[in-house]
Amino acid sequence: MKIEHIGIAVNSLGTSDDLFERLLGKKNYKQESVAREGVTTSFYEVGESKVELLEASSEDSPIAKFLSKKGEGIHHIAFGVDDIYAEIERLKKEGFIFISEEPKDGADNKLVVFLHPKSTNGVLIELCQEKA
Ligand SMILES: CC[C@H](C(=O)O)C(=O)SCCNC(=O)CCNC(=O)[C@H](O)C(C)(C)COP(=O)(O)OP(=O)(O)OC[C@H]1O[C@@H](n2cnc3c(N)ncnc32)[C@H](O)[C@@H]1OP(=O)(O)O
Numbered sequence: 001m002k003i004e005h006i007g008i009a010v011n012s013l014g015t016s017d018d019l020f021e022r023l024l025g026k027k028n029y030k031q032e033s034v035a036r037e038g039v040t041t042s043f044y045e046v047g048e049s050k051v052e053l054l055e056a057s058s059e060d061s062p063i064a065k066f067l068s069k070k071g072e073g074i075h076h077i078a079f080g081v082d083d084i085y086a087e088i089e090r091l092k093k094e095g096f097i098f099i100s101e102e103p104k105d106g107a108d109n110k111l112v113v114f115l116h117p118k119s120t121n122g123v124l125i126e127l128c129q130e131k132a
């Protein structure tokens, strides 16, 4: 398991891409929308991990709700795993709560699933596995 990415909720990718390009001294390596999640993402490599900027692409997006309640900031931590199904079973046995137990297609060629922050010390945790 490794920290695959840190998700950051932003009001505008236009503004935040400019800020992170200056902060990291590099351009993003991709921008990708995930309509199911109501997000447009922008990814930056930072050493072994990544920063994922997240802009809401629909009014009912979880990012829109997060921004309206908490404003811009860190939204989630994504752990990269080798076998997402095995990890789901392991974590369920440990008593962790999943928002949905069925992995779905995420951004950046990943299968993703989320744990509920009430079972993870108030931090939204994403598990992601590289798709073959
Ligand atoms: C998949 C594409 C991409 C990728 O990496 O591939 C992404 O990462 S997409 C990221 C966006 N998608 C998601 O976040 C999906 C999972 N999130 C959800 O299902 C919801 O956001 C959920 C269930 C975490 C919260 O939704 P809800 O409608 O319950 O919102 P509330 O504001 O009522 O929150 C309830 C409760 O949870 C706390 N909360 C909400 N969001 C977060 C957060 N990001 N981190 C920590 N805590 C969070 C919120 O404060 C409420 O707590 P309370 O004590 O009741 O105030």
Ligand SMILES: [Co+2]
Residues within 6 Å of the ligand: 005, 007, 052, 076, 078, 126
């Ligand atoms: Co993510």
